[in-house]
Amino acid sequence: MSEWWTYRLSNFLLFSPRTYYRLFELYNAAIWPAQAAAALAGIAVLYCLLRPSRGRGRIAAVILAASWTWVAVAFLAKRYATINFAAVQFAWGFGIEAALLVWTGVIRAAFGAPKPRGARAGGAGLWICAFGIALHPFLGPLLGREWRGIEIFGVAPDPTAIATLGAVLSAAGRARWHLLVIPILWCGISGATLLAMKDSRCWILFAAAVIALFAAFRKRSTPSPRRAG
Amino acid sequence: MRGIDRRELILSLAAAGAAAAARPLSAAPARASILEKPVQSSGEKLPLVGLGSWITFNVGDDPAARDSCAEVMRAFFQEGGRLIDSSPMYGSSQEVIGYGLARLNHPAQLFSADKVWTSSGGAAQIEESRKRWGVARFDLLEVHNLLSWEEHLPKLFEMKAAGRLRYVGITTSEGRRHDEMEKVLRGKPLDFVQLTYNVLDREAESRLLPLARDRGAAVICNRPFRRGELIQKFDKKPLPPFAAEIGCSGWPQLLLKFIVSHPAVACAIPATSRADHVRENLGASYGRLPDEAMRRRIVEYVEKL
Numbered sequence: 001m002s003e004w005w006t007y008r009l010s011n012f013l014l015f016s017p018r019t020y021y022r023l024f025e026l027y028n029a030a031i032w033p034a035q036a037a038a039a040l041a042g043i044a045v046l047y048c049l050l051r052p053s054r055g056r057g058r059i060a061a062v063i064l065a066a067s068w069t070w071v072a073v074a075f076l077a078k079r080y081a082t083i084n085f086a087a088v089q090f091a092w093g094f095g096i097e098a099a100l101l102v103w104t105g106v107i108r109a110a111f112g113a114p115k116p117r118g119a120r121a122g123g124a125g126l127w128i129c130a131f132g133i134a135l136h137p138f139l140g141p142l143l144g145r146e147w148r149g150i151e152i153f154g155v156a157p158d159p160t161a162i163a164t165l166g167a168v169l170s171a172a173g174r175a176r177w178h179l180l181v182i183p184i185l186w187c188g189i190s191g192a193t194l195l196a197m198k199d200s201r202c203w204i205l206f207a208a209a210v211i212a213l214f215a216a217f218r219k220r221s222t223p224s225p226r227r228a229g
Numbered sequence: 230m231r232g233i234d235r236r237e238l239i240l241s242l243a244a245a246g247a248a249a250a251a252r253p254l255s256a257a258p259a260r261a262s263i264l265e266k267p268v269q270s271s272g273e274k275l276p277l278v279g280l281g282s283w284i285t286f287n288v289g290d291d292p293a294a295r296d297s298c299a300e301v302m303r304a305f306f307q308e309g310g311r312l313i314d315s316s317p318m319y320g321s322s323q324e325v326i327g328y329g330l331a332r333l334n335h336p337a338q339l340f341s342a343d344k345v346w347t348s349s350g351g352a353a354q355i356e357e358s359r360k361r362w363g364v365a366r367f368d369l370l371e372v373h374n375l376l377s378w379e380e381h382l383p384k385l386f387e388m389k390a391a392g393r394l395r396y397v398g399i400t401t402s403e404g405r406r407h408d409e410m411e412k413v414l415r416g417k418p419l420d421f422v423q424l425t426y427n428v429l430d431r432e433a434e435s436r437l438l439p440l441a442r443d444r445g446a447a448v449i450c451n452r453p454f455r456r457g458e459l460i461q462k463f464d465k466k467p468l469p470p471f472a473a474e475i476g477c478s479g480w481p482q483l484l485l486k487f488i489v490s491h492p493a494v495a496c497a498i499p500a501t502s503r504a505d506h507v508r509e510n511l512g513a514s515y516g517r518l519p520d521e522a523m524r525r526r527i528v529e530y531v532e533k534l
Contacts, residue, residue: 006405010456014289014320016502022291082289083320 001217008054009196015083017197021140024149024156027079031155031209034070038154041067042133042163049170054109055170064164068098077159090189094157097164097182104179111171124202124215128208129166139201158205161186165212175216184209263514264308266495267446268396270420275340277489277514279312280305280507281451287320297502299329306336308511312441314423314449314498315362316344316373317354323361330363332409339364342421342449344400348371351381355388369421371398373415375406382417396420397482402451404432411436412443423449426494427459428487428531438493447495451486457485462534469530471523474514481506487511487527490520 041063046057048063072094079085104165105111136159137152153159161183168179191205280302280383288294302313315322323343338423343358345351358517370385372378375408378399388394398421407424414422414437421439425449426433441448454460463480477483481499488497499510519527 005331006403011403014284014318015289015486018502019288019291019294022294023289026291079289085320 001077006224013193013196015028017199019083020193021149023079023083024151025146026074027155028148028150031074033151034153034155038067038152038153042153043116045163046126046130046133047168049129049167052111052172053094058106058109058112060167061101064167065101065125065159067160068094068101068156068164069215071157071160074138075155082143089184090157092187093140096177100179100182110165110173110176113228114126114214123167123170125171127166127168128211129163129170132161132163132166132208134162136162136204143200157186158190158201161190162205162208165208169215169219175219177216180216182204182213186214187212201224233447234415238392252377252404256444263511264489264516264518266489267516268420268495269442269449270396270418275447275496276309276311276511277496278310278511279314279340279449279496279498280320280379281314281327281498283312283319283451283500284456285500285502286315286322288325290323295325295328296503297504298325299332301501301507302326302329303333304332305511306338306505308317308508309514310507310511311338312340312342312369312449312496312498314342316346316359317358318344318373323358327361327363336361339516340368342368342369342371344371344373345381345385346376348377349380351377351384365464366393366395368394368425369396369398370394371400371421375399375401375409379388382413384422386418396521398422398446398449400424400449400451402429407432407437411440414440414446417435419444419446421495423448423451423498425452426488426491427453428484428528429457429459430455431528434491435441436465437486438491442493445501448493448495450497453485453497454467454481461492462530469527471526474517474521475514475523478512481507481509483514483527487524489513490518490524 043061045063048060072091075089076094080090085088093103125136133153137156139151140149141147151158153163160183165183165187167179168176187209190210191202195206215220262388263276265276265481267274267513281445284303286298288298313326315326317323330336337416339360341364343355343362345355347354355367355370370388372381372385384398385394385397388460389397398419399410399413402423402425404425410422410424413419422437424437426435426438426448431450439450460480464486466484468477468480475483475486477486485497485499488494497513501510
Protein backbone atom coordinates (compact mmCIF):
# COMPACT_ATOMS: atom_id res chain seq x y z
CA MET A 1 0.00 0.00 0.00
CA SER A 2 1.53 3.29 -1.08
CA GLU A 3 1.49 6.36 1.14
CA TRP A 4 0.03 4.22 3.92
CA TRP A 5 0.41 7.03 6.43
CA THR A 6 -2.25 9.04 4.60
CA TYR A 7 -4.94 6.42 5.20
CA ARG A 8 -7.50 6.81 7.95
CA LEU A 9 -9.53 4.04 9.52
CA SER A 10 -12.61 5.26 7.70
CA ASN A 11 -10.84 4.70 4.36
CA PHE A 12 -11.20 0.96 4.93
CA LEU A 13 -14.88 1.03 5.77
CA LEU A 14 -16.75 -0.28 2.73
CA PHE A 15 -20.29 0.14 4.01
CA SER A 16 -22.45 2.49 6.02
CA PRO A 17 -23.39 1.85 9.66
CA ARG A 18 -26.99 1.55 8.51
CA THR A 19 -26.07 -1.30 6.16
CA TYR A 20 -24.04 -3.05 8.86
CA TYR A 21 -26.85 -2.92 11.40
CA ARG A 22 -29.43 -4.00 8.82
CA LEU A 23 -27.22 -7.00 8.12
CA PHE A 24 -27.81 -8.26 11.67
CA GLU A 25 -31.52 -7.49 11.51
CA LEU A 26 -31.98 -9.52 8.34
CA TYR A 27 -29.67 -12.27 9.60
CA ASN A 28 -31.64 -12.63 12.85
CA ALA A 29 -34.89 -12.81 10.93
CA ALA A 30 -33.48 -15.50 8.66
CA ILE A 31 -32.07 -17.78 11.38
CA TRP A 32 -34.85 -17.53 13.96
CA PRO A 33 -35.24 -19.50 16.30
CA ALA A 34 -31.54 -20.38 16.30
CA GLN A 35 -30.99 -17.47 18.70
CA ALA A 36 -32.99 -19.25 21.41
CA ALA A 37 -30.85 -22.35 21.06
CA ALA A 38 -27.72 -20.19 21.10
CA ALA A 39 -28.82 -18.48 24.32
CA LEU A 40 -29.37 -21.85 26.00
CA ALA A 41 -26.00 -23.01 24.73
CA GLY A 42 -24.41 -19.91 26.25
CA ILE A 43 -25.96 -20.69 29.64
CA ALA A 44 -24.67 -24.26 29.32
CA VAL A 45 -21.13 -22.97 28.66
CA LEU A 46 -21.25 -20.81 31.79
CA TYR A 47 -22.53 -23.73 33.87
CA CYS A 48 -19.77 -26.01 32.56
CA LEU A 49 -17.12 -23.45 33.41
CA LEU A 50 -18.54 -22.78 36.88
CA ARG A 51 -18.68 -26.52 37.71
CA PRO A 52 -15.59 -27.77 35.95
CA SER A 53 -15.08 -31.41 35.19
CA ARG A 54 -13.49 -33.19 32.29
CA GLY A 55 -16.86 -34.01 30.75
CA ARG A 56 -18.28 -30.50 31.19
CA GLY A 57 -15.09 -29.05 29.78
CA ARG A 58 -15.62 -31.10 26.65
CA ILE A 59 -19.25 -29.94 26.43
CA ALA A 60 -18.17 -26.29 26.71
CA ALA A 61 -15.54 -26.81 24.02
CA VAL A 62 -18.03 -28.49 21.68
CA ILE A 63 -20.49 -25.60 22.10
CA LEU A 64 -17.77 -23.00 21.50
CA ALA A 65 -16.46 -24.85 18.43
CA ALA A 66 -19.98 -25.19 17.05
CA SER A 67 -20.55 -21.47 17.63
CA TRP A 68 -17.40 -20.48 15.76
CA THR A 69 -18.34 -22.82 12.91
CA TRP A 70 -21.87 -21.45 12.71
CA VAL A 71 -20.68 -17.84 12.72
CA ALA A 72 -18.06 -18.64 10.06
CA VAL A 73 -20.57 -20.16 7.67
CA ALA A 74 -23.95 -18.59 8.42
CA PHE A 75 -22.84 -15.05 9.18
CA LEU A 76 -19.37 -14.29 7.82
CA ALA A 77 -19.35 -16.31 4.60
CA LYS A 78 -23.04 -16.03 3.70
CA ARG A 79 -23.95 -12.57 5.02
CA TYR A 80 -21.03 -10.34 5.90
CA ALA A 81 -19.19 -11.30 2.70
CA THR A 82 -21.91 -9.57 0.68
CA ILE A 83 -20.67 -6.18 1.91
CA ASN A 84 -17.07 -6.93 2.92
CA PHE A 85 -14.86 -9.01 0.66
CA ALA A 86 -12.48 -9.70 3.56
CA ALA A 87 -15.23 -11.61 5.37
CA VAL A 88 -14.35 -14.82 3.52
CA GLN A 89 -10.88 -14.66 5.08
CA PHE A 90 -12.46 -13.93 8.45
CA ALA A 91 -14.63 -17.04 8.00
CA TRP A 92 -11.53 -19.18 7.48
CA GLY A 93 -10.08 -17.73 10.67
CA PHE A 94 -13.24 -18.62 12.57
CA GLY A 95 -13.10 -22.13 11.11
CA ILE A 96 -9.52 -22.54 12.30
CA GLU A 97 -10.52 -21.40 15.79
CA ALA A 98 -13.29 -24.00 15.81
CA ALA A 99 -10.81 -26.72 14.86
CA LEU A 100 -8.39 -25.59 17.57
CA LEU A 101 -11.19 -25.66 20.13
CA VAL A 102 -12.07 -29.22 19.14
CA TRP A 103 -8.43 -30.30 19.37
CA THR A 104 -7.65 -28.63 22.69
CA GLY A 105 -11.00 -28.70 24.42
CA VAL A 106 -12.52 -31.94 23.19
CA ILE A 107 -9.72 -34.28 22.14
CA ARG A 108 -7.23 -33.14 24.79
CA ALA A 109 -9.96 -32.21 27.31
CA ALA A 110 -8.07 -29.14 28.51
CA PHE A 111 -11.08 -27.19 29.77
CA GLY A 112 -12.16 -29.39 32.64
CA ALA A 113 -9.10 -29.69 34.87
CA PRO A 114 -9.45 -28.49 38.47
CA LYS A 115 -8.24 -24.97 39.01
CA PRO A 116 -5.29 -24.10 41.23
CA ARG A 117 -6.07 -22.03 44.28
CA GLY A 118 -5.81 -18.30 43.75
CA ALA A 119 -5.86 -18.53 39.95
CA ARG A 120 -7.06 -14.98 39.34
CA ALA A 121 -6.94 -15.22 35.58
CA GLY A 122 -9.46 -18.00 35.72
CA GLY A 123 -11.78 -15.76 37.69
CA ALA A 124 -11.35 -12.93 35.26
CA GLY A 125 -12.01 -15.37 32.44
CA LEU A 126 -15.33 -16.36 33.90
CA TRP A 127 -16.39 -12.72 34.19
CA ILE A 128 -15.35 -12.03 30.60
CA CYS A 129 -17.23 -15.11 29.41
CA ALA A 130 -20.33 -14.15 31.38
CA PHE A 131 -20.16 -10.62 29.96
CA GLY A 132 -19.95 -11.91 26.39
CA ILE A 133 -22.90 -14.24 26.84
CA ALA A 134 -25.21 -12.31 29.14
CA LEU A 135 -24.47 -8.58 28.79
CA HIS A 136 -22.78 -7.74 25.50
CA PRO A 137 -25.82 -8.64 23.36
CA PHE A 138 -27.84 -5.94 25.10
CA LEU A 139 -25.35 -3.13 24.52
CA GLY A 140 -26.47 -2.53 20.94
CA PRO A 141 -30.17 -2.03 21.78
CA LEU A 142 -29.23 0.04 24.83
CA LEU A 143 -27.21 2.31 22.53
CA GLY A 144 -30.14 2.82 20.21
CA ARG A 145 -29.84 -0.07 17.76
CA GLU A 146 -32.93 -2.02 16.78
CA TRP A 147 -33.71 -5.03 18.98
CA ARG A 148 -34.10 -7.00 15.78
CA GLY A 149 -30.38 -6.52 15.23
CA ILE A 150 -29.32 -7.91 18.60
CA GLU A 151 -25.99 -9.74 18.49
CA ILE A 152 -26.19 -12.95 20.48
CA PHE A 153 -23.45 -15.32 21.60
CA GLY A 154 -23.20 -18.35 19.35
CA VAL A 155 -24.64 -16.73 16.24
CA ALA A 156 -22.92 -13.31 16.14
CA PRO A 157 -19.13 -12.90 16.03
CA ASP A 158 -18.40 -10.27 18.70
CA PRO A 159 -20.06 -11.89 21.74
CA THR A 160 -18.79 -15.29 20.58
CA ALA A 161 -15.22 -14.01 20.49
CA ILE A 162 -15.50 -12.27 23.88
CA ALA A 163 -17.07 -15.33 25.54
CA THR A 164 -14.41 -17.60 24.04
CA LEU A 165 -11.63 -15.39 25.38
CA GLY A 166 -13.17 -15.73 28.81
CA ALA A 167 -13.73 -19.47 28.54
CA VAL A 168 -10.15 -20.13 27.44
CA LEU A 169 -8.76 -17.95 30.22
CA SER A 170 -10.96 -19.63 32.81
CA ALA A 171 -9.42 -23.02 32.06
CA ALA A 172 -6.84 -24.20 34.55
CA GLY A 173 -3.14 -24.28 33.85
CA ARG A 174 -1.03 -22.20 31.53
CA ALA A 175 -2.44 -19.72 29.07
CA ARG A 176 -3.40 -21.39 25.80
CA TRP A 177 -2.23 -18.76 23.39
CA HIS A 178 -3.14 -20.75 20.31
CA LEU A 179 -6.79 -20.42 21.33
CA LEU A 180 -6.51 -16.74 22.21
CA VAL A 181 -4.86 -15.36 19.06
CA ILE A 182 -7.87 -15.46 16.72
CA PRO A 183 -10.44 -14.10 19.23
CA ILE A 184 -8.04 -11.28 20.15
CA LEU A 185 -7.43 -10.52 16.47
CA TRP A 186 -11.18 -10.49 15.86
CA CYS A 187 -11.72 -8.09 18.78
CA GLY A 188 -9.17 -5.79 17.12
CA ILE A 189 -10.69 -6.08 13.64
CA SER A 190 -14.30 -5.73 14.71
CA GLY A 191 -13.39 -3.02 17.20
CA ALA A 192 -11.71 -1.05 14.42
CA THR A 193 -14.78 -1.47 12.22
CA LEU A 194 -17.06 -0.18 14.97
CA LEU A 195 -14.66 2.66 15.72
CA ALA A 196 -14.77 3.73 12.07
CA MET A 197 -18.57 3.71 12.35
CA LYS A 198 -18.37 5.76 15.57
CA ASP A 199 -20.06 2.89 17.46
CA SER A 200 -18.94 3.08 21.08
CA ARG A 201 -19.12 -0.71 21.47
CA CYS A 202 -15.67 -0.71 19.90
CA TRP A 203 -14.19 0.10 23.30
CA ILE A 204 -15.72 -3.06 24.77
CA LEU A 205 -13.94 -5.15 22.15
CA PHE A 206 -10.64 -3.36 22.62
CA ALA A 207 -10.96 -3.72 26.39
CA ALA A 208 -11.77 -7.44 26.09
CA ALA A 209 -8.65 -7.96 23.99
CA VAL A 210 -6.41 -5.99 26.37
CA ILE A 211 -7.81 -7.64 29.50
CA ALA A 212 -7.44 -11.07 27.89
CA LEU A 213 -3.83 -10.34 27.01
CA PHE A 214 -3.11 -9.09 30.51
CA ALA A 215 -4.83 -12.08 32.10
CA ALA A 216 -3.00 -14.51 29.84
CA PHE A 217 0.37 -13.00 30.70
CA ARG A 218 -0.49 -13.26 34.39
CA LYS A 219 -1.37 -16.91 33.91
CA ARG A 220 2.18 -17.53 32.75
CA SER A 221 3.41 -16.61 36.19
CA THR A 222 0.75 -18.66 37.98
CA PRO A 223 2.07 -22.08 39.08
CA SER A 224 0.49 -25.00 37.26
CA PRO A 225 -1.52 -27.46 39.39
CA ARG A 226 1.28 -30.05 39.22
CA ARG A 227 4.03 -27.62 40.28
CA ALA A 228 1.81 -26.09 42.92
CA GLY A 229 1.30 -29.50 44.47
CA MET B 230 -39.46 20.23 0.09
CA ARG B 231 -35.89 20.98 -0.87
CA GLY B 232 -36.35 19.17 -4.19
CA ILE B 233 -39.51 21.11 -5.04
CA ASP B 234 -37.84 24.41 -4.23
CA ARG B 235 -34.97 23.52 -6.47
CA ARG B 236 -37.26 22.55 -9.33
CA GLU B 237 -38.92 25.94 -9.12
CA LEU B 238 -35.50 27.53 -9.09
CA ILE B 239 -34.42 25.59 -12.15
CA LEU B 240 -37.53 26.59 -14.03
CA SER B 241 -36.95 30.21 -13.21
CA LEU B 242 -33.37 29.95 -14.38
CA ALA B 243 -34.57 28.32 -17.57
CA ALA B 244 -36.87 31.23 -18.16
CA ALA B 245 -33.91 33.52 -17.78
CA GLY B 246 -32.09 31.53 -20.41
CA ALA B 247 -29.18 30.95 -18.13
CA ALA B 248 -28.16 27.46 -19.20
CA ALA B 249 -25.05 26.82 -21.20
CA ALA B 250 -24.80 24.69 -24.34
CA ALA B 251 -26.85 21.60 -23.82
CA ARG B 252 -28.69 18.77 -25.50
CA PRO B 253 -31.92 17.32 -24.17
CA LEU B 254 -31.84 13.81 -22.75
CA SER B 255 -34.54 11.37 -23.52
CA ALA B 256 -35.57 10.71 -19.91
CA ALA B 257 -35.19 14.26 -18.66
CA PRO B 258 -38.37 16.23 -18.31
CA ALA B 259 -38.87 19.14 -20.67
CA ARG B 260 -37.53 22.07 -18.71
CA ALA B 261 -34.22 23.87 -18.19
CA SER B 262 -31.30 22.49 -20.14
CA ILE B 263 -28.87 20.51 -18.10
CA LEU B 264 -25.34 21.85 -18.13
CA GLU B 265 -22.82 19.61 -19.86
CA LYS B 266 -19.16 19.61 -20.72
CA PRO B 267 -17.50 17.77 -23.57
CA VAL B 268 -15.16 14.82 -23.19
CA GLN B 269 -12.18 16.36 -24.95
CA SER B 270 -11.14 13.20 -26.76
CA SER B 271 -14.51 12.70 -28.46
CA GLY B 272 -16.62 15.82 -28.05
CA GLU B 273 -19.38 13.78 -26.37
CA LYS B 274 -21.08 15.87 -23.74
CA LEU B 275 -21.72 14.72 -20.18
CA PRO B 276 -23.80 16.35 -17.44
CA LEU B 277 -21.74 18.05 -14.77
CA VAL B 278 -22.95 15.79 -11.96
CA GLY B 279 -22.71 12.02 -12.00
CA LEU B 280 -23.51 9.39 -9.39
CA GLY B 281 -20.92 7.66 -7.23
CA SER B 282 -21.58 4.33 -5.54
CA TRP B 283 -18.78 4.09 -2.94
CA ILE B 284 -20.34 2.86 0.34
CA THR B 285 -23.86 4.03 -0.45
CA PHE B 286 -24.66 1.23 -2.92
CA ASN B 287 -22.84 -1.50 -0.99
CA VAL B 288 -26.00 -2.82 0.66
CA GLY B 289 -25.50 -6.54 0.08
CA ASP B 290 -28.64 -8.63 -0.31
CA ASP B 291 -30.92 -6.27 1.62
CA PRO B 292 -34.00 -6.11 -0.64
CA ALA B 293 -35.35 -2.86 0.81
CA ALA B 294 -31.99 -1.14 0.49
CA ARG B 295 -31.61 -2.40 -3.08
CA ASP B 296 -34.99 -0.96 -3.97
CA SER B 297 -33.98 2.30 -2.34
CA CYS B 298 -30.82 2.42 -4.47
CA ALA B 299 -32.91 1.74 -7.56
CA GLU B 300 -35.05 4.74 -6.63
CA VAL B 301 -31.90 6.85 -6.28
CA MET B 302 -30.96 5.78 -9.81
CA ARG B 303 -34.47 6.51 -11.08
CA ALA B 304 -34.30 10.03 -9.65
CA PHE B 305 -30.80 10.45 -11.08
CA PHE B 306 -31.93 9.60 -14.61
CA GLN B 307 -35.15 11.60 -14.29
CA GLU B 308 -33.09 14.67 -13.39
CA GLY B 309 -30.96 14.20 -16.49
CA GLY B 310 -27.98 12.35 -15.00
CA ARG B 311 -25.94 9.94 -17.08
CA LEU B 312 -22.60 8.88 -15.57
CA ILE B 313 -22.68 6.23 -12.82
CA ASP B 314 -19.35 5.24 -11.31
CA SER B 315 -18.42 2.05 -9.50
CA SER B 316 -15.56 -0.36 -8.88
CA PRO B 317 -14.96 -4.01 -8.00
CA MET B 318 -13.61 -2.62 -4.73
CA TYR B 319 -17.03 -1.31 -3.72
CA GLY B 320 -18.45 -4.59 -2.38
CA SER B 321 -21.91 -5.30 -3.74
CA SER B 322 -22.26 -1.89 -5.44
CA GLN B 323 -21.89 -3.26 -8.97
CA GLU B 324 -24.60 -5.86 -8.39
CA VAL B 325 -26.87 -3.24 -6.88
CA ILE B 326 -26.33 -0.97 -9.88
CA GLY B 327 -27.15 -3.91 -12.13
CA TYR B 328 -30.30 -4.53 -10.11
CA GLY B 329 -31.32 -0.89 -10.44
CA LEU B 330 -30.61 -0.78 -14.17
CA ALA B 331 -32.73 -3.89 -14.72
CA ARG B 332 -35.59 -2.38 -12.71
CA LEU B 333 -35.37 0.79 -14.78
CA ASN B 334 -35.24 -1.16 -18.06
CA HIS B 335 -31.68 -0.09 -18.78
CA PRO B 336 -32.02 3.64 -19.47
CA ALA B 337 -30.45 4.53 -22.79
CA GLN B 338 -28.70 7.60 -21.43
CA LEU B 339 -26.55 5.59 -18.99
CA PHE B 340 -22.83 6.34 -19.17
CA SER B 341 -21.27 3.35 -17.37
CA ALA B 342 -17.97 4.05 -15.64
CA ASP B 343 -16.24 1.24 -13.80
CA LYS B 344 -12.70 0.28 -12.86
CA VAL B 345 -10.21 -2.52 -12.91
CA TRP B 346 -8.76 -3.15 -9.47
CA THR B 347 -6.48 -6.14 -9.30
CA SER B 348 -2.76 -6.73 -9.36
CA SER B 349 -3.17 -9.10 -12.34
CA GLY B 350 -5.88 -10.80 -14.37
CA GLY B 351 -7.84 -7.69 -15.22
CA ALA B 352 -9.75 -9.24 -18.14
CA ALA B 353 -11.61 -11.73 -15.94
CA GLN B 354 -12.45 -9.03 -13.42
CA ILE B 355 -13.75 -6.68 -16.11
CA GLU B 356 -15.98 -9.41 -17.52
CA GLU B 357 -17.31 -10.18 -14.05
CA SER B 358 -18.00 -6.47 -13.49
CA ARG B 359 -19.79 -6.23 -16.83
CA LYS B 360 -22.06 -9.13 -15.91
CA ARG B 361 -22.85 -7.55 -12.57
CA TRP B 362 -23.87 -4.31 -14.24
CA GLY B 363 -25.77 -6.19 -16.96
CA VAL B 364 -24.41 -3.96 -19.73
CA ALA B 365 -23.13 -4.96 -23.16
CA ARG B 366 -19.95 -2.98 -22.62
CA PHE B 367 -18.62 -0.25 -20.41
CA ASP B 368 -18.36 3.31 -21.62
CA LEU B 369 -15.37 4.01 -19.41
CA LEU B 370 -12.92 1.78 -17.59
CA GLU B 371 -10.29 3.23 -15.32
CA VAL B 372 -7.36 1.72 -13.48
CA HIS B 373 -8.42 1.99 -9.85
CA ASN B 374 -5.89 3.83 -7.69
CA LEU B 375 -3.26 3.21 -10.40
CA LEU B 376 -2.96 -0.41 -9.25
CA SER B 377 -0.79 -2.27 -11.79
CA TRP B 378 -1.50 0.39 -14.40
CA GLU B 379 1.50 -0.77 -16.44
CA GLU B 380 -0.28 -4.09 -17.03
CA HIS B 381 -3.85 -2.84 -17.32
CA LEU B 382 -3.60 0.26 -19.49
CA PRO B 383 -2.33 -1.52 -22.64
CA LYS B 384 -5.20 -4.00 -22.37
CA LEU B 385 -7.74 -1.22 -21.89
CA PHE B 386 -6.41 0.59 -24.96
CA GLU B 387 -6.69 -2.71 -26.88
CA MET B 388 -10.32 -3.02 -25.78
CA LYS B 389 -10.97 0.54 -26.92
CA ALA B 390 -9.35 -0.09 -30.30
CA ALA B 391 -11.46 -3.21 -30.73
CA GLY B 392 -14.65 -1.30 -29.97
CA ARG B 393 -15.27 -3.13 -26.69
CA LEU B 394 -14.75 0.03 -24.65
CA ARG B 395 -15.25 3.70 -25.41
CA TYR B 396 -12.92 5.48 -23.00
CA VAL B 397 -9.85 4.71 -20.86
CA GLY B 398 -8.75 6.38 -17.67
CA ILE B 399 -6.95 6.17 -14.35
CA THR B 400 -8.00 7.08 -10.83
CA THR B 401 -6.62 8.09 -7.50
CA SER B 402 -8.25 9.55 -4.43
CA GLU B 403 -7.63 11.79 -1.46
CA GLY B 404 -4.49 13.33 -2.88
CA ARG B 405 -2.47 10.12 -3.15
CA ARG B 406 -0.02 9.21 -5.90
CA HIS B 407 -0.32 12.50 -7.74
CA ASP B 408 3.27 12.26 -8.96
CA GLU B 409 2.57 8.90 -10.54
CA MET B 410 -0.71 10.12 -11.98
CA GLU B 411 1.14 13.03 -13.57
CA LYS B 412 3.67 10.65 -15.08
CA VAL B 413 0.96 8.42 -16.60
CA LEU B 414 -1.02 11.43 -17.78
CA ARG B 415 2.03 12.79 -19.60
CA GLY B 416 2.85 9.46 -21.21
CA LYS B 417 -0.48 7.91 -22.14
CA PRO B 418 -3.40 9.14 -24.28
CA LEU B 419 -5.97 8.99 -21.50
CA ASP B 420 -9.59 10.00 -22.04
CA PHE B 421 -10.34 10.46 -18.34
CA VAL B 422 -8.61 10.90 -15.02
CA GLN B 423 -10.43 10.67 -11.71
CA LEU B 424 -9.12 12.34 -8.60
CA THR B 425 -10.22 14.02 -5.40
CA TYR B 426 -11.03 17.69 -5.75
CA ASN B 427 -13.32 19.77 -3.58
CA VAL B 428 -13.47 23.18 -1.98
CA LEU B 429 -11.02 22.21 0.76
CA ASP B 430 -8.91 19.59 -1.09
CA ARG B 431 -7.47 21.64 -3.94
CA GLU B 432 -4.05 20.08 -4.34
CA ALA B 433 -4.93 19.02 -7.90
CA GLU B 434 -5.30 22.66 -8.97
CA SER B 435 -1.58 23.27 -9.10
CA ARG B 436 -0.47 20.56 -11.54
CA LEU B 437 -2.95 17.81 -12.39
CA LEU B 438 -5.97 19.82 -13.46
CA PRO B 439 -4.03 22.10 -15.84
CA LEU B 440 -2.09 19.11 -17.16
CA ALA B 441 -5.27 17.10 -17.76
CA ARG B 442 -6.69 19.99 -19.72
CA ASP B 443 -3.54 20.31 -21.79
CA ARG B 444 -3.48 16.57 -22.44
CA GLY B 445 -7.17 16.45 -23.39
CA ALA B 446 -8.22 14.23 -20.51
CA ALA B 447 -11.61 14.85 -18.91
CA VAL B 448 -11.49 15.03 -15.12
CA ILE B 449 -13.98 13.24 -12.86
CA CYS B 450 -13.89 14.46 -9.27
CA ASN B 451 -14.50 12.00 -6.46
CA ARG B 452 -15.06 12.74 -2.74
CA PRO B 453 -16.80 16.06 -3.56
CA PHE B 454 -18.15 16.22 -0.02
CA ARG B 455 -15.32 14.29 1.68
CA ARG B 456 -17.78 11.45 2.30
CA GLY B 457 -20.33 13.83 3.78
CA GLU B 458 -17.87 15.53 6.10
CA LEU B 459 -18.15 18.88 4.31
CA ILE B 460 -21.95 18.82 4.39
CA GLN B 461 -21.88 18.13 8.13
CA LYS B 462 -19.26 20.81 8.63
CA PHE B 463 -21.09 23.54 6.76
CA ASP B 464 -24.72 22.50 7.16
CA LYS B 465 -25.38 24.72 10.17
CA LYS B 466 -23.52 27.65 8.65
CA PRO B 467 -25.23 30.23 6.48
CA LEU B 468 -24.75 30.04 2.74
CA PRO B 469 -22.75 32.97 1.41
CA PRO B 470 -25.08 35.69 0.08
CA PHE B 471 -23.64 35.38 -3.41
CA ALA B 472 -24.79 31.70 -3.61
CA ALA B 473 -28.16 32.93 -4.80
CA GLU B 474 -26.48 34.59 -7.79
CA ILE B 475 -25.64 31.15 -9.15
CA GLY B 476 -28.91 29.57 -8.13
CA CYS B 477 -27.67 27.49 -5.22
CA SER B 478 -30.35 26.57 -2.72
CA GLY B 479 -28.04 24.68 -0.36
CA TRP B 480 -24.49 23.75 0.49
CA PRO B 481 -24.39 20.59 -1.66
CA GLN B 482 -25.12 22.58 -4.79
CA LEU B 483 -22.62 25.30 -3.93
CA LEU B 484 -19.89 22.75 -3.18
CA LEU B 485 -20.62 20.90 -6.42
CA LYS B 486 -20.78 24.06 -8.51
CA PHE B 487 -17.40 25.07 -7.15
CA ILE B 488 -15.95 21.78 -8.37
CA VAL B 489 -17.54 21.56 -11.79
CA SER B 490 -16.86 25.19 -12.61
CA HIS B 491 -13.14 24.50 -12.82
CA PRO B 492 -12.33 24.59 -16.54
CA ALA B 493 -10.58 21.23 -16.48
CA VAL B 494 -13.32 19.36 -14.62
CA ALA B 495 -15.89 17.35 -16.57
CA CYS B 496 -18.04 16.21 -13.68
CA ALA B 497 -18.28 15.41 -9.99
CA ILE B 498 -19.62 12.11 -8.69
CA PRO B 499 -21.29 12.54 -5.29
CA ALA B 500 -22.64 9.33 -3.77
CA THR B 501 -25.89 9.21 -1.89
CA SER B 502 -28.44 6.69 -0.70
CA ARG B 503 -31.36 9.14 -0.88
CA ALA B 504 -33.42 10.12 -3.89
CA ASP B 505 -34.08 13.62 -2.55
CA HIS B 506 -30.36 14.18 -2.18
CA VAL B 507 -29.61 12.99 -5.70
CA ARG B 508 -32.18 15.47 -7.00
CA GLU B 509 -30.56 18.22 -5.00
CA ASN B 510 -27.12 17.21 -6.26
CA LEU B 511 -28.28 17.21 -9.86
CA GLY B 512 -29.49 20.74 -9.25
CA ALA B 513 -25.86 21.77 -9.55
CA SER B 514 -26.08 20.75 -13.21
CA TYR B 515 -28.50 23.57 -13.88
CA GLY B 516 -28.31 27.34 -13.91
CA ARG B 517 -25.22 29.51 -13.75
CA LEU B 518 -21.79 28.40 -12.70
CA PRO B 519 -19.44 30.59 -10.65
CA ASP B 520 -16.80 32.48 -12.56
CA GLU B 521 -13.19 32.62 -11.42
CA ALA B 522 -13.79 35.59 -9.13
CA MET B 523 -16.71 33.91 -7.43
CA ARG B 524 -14.74 30.68 -7.10
CA ARG B 525 -12.16 32.62 -5.11
CA ARG B 526 -14.91 34.13 -2.96
CA ILE B 527 -16.29 30.66 -2.24
CA VAL B 528 -12.88 29.44 -1.07
CA GLU B 529 -12.34 32.54 1.08
CA TYR B 530 -15.79 32.13 2.61
CA VAL B 531 -15.53 28.43 3.51
CA GLU B 532 -12.00 28.77 4.83
CA LYS B 533 -13.27 31.30 7.36
CA LEU B 534 -16.03 28.99 8.63
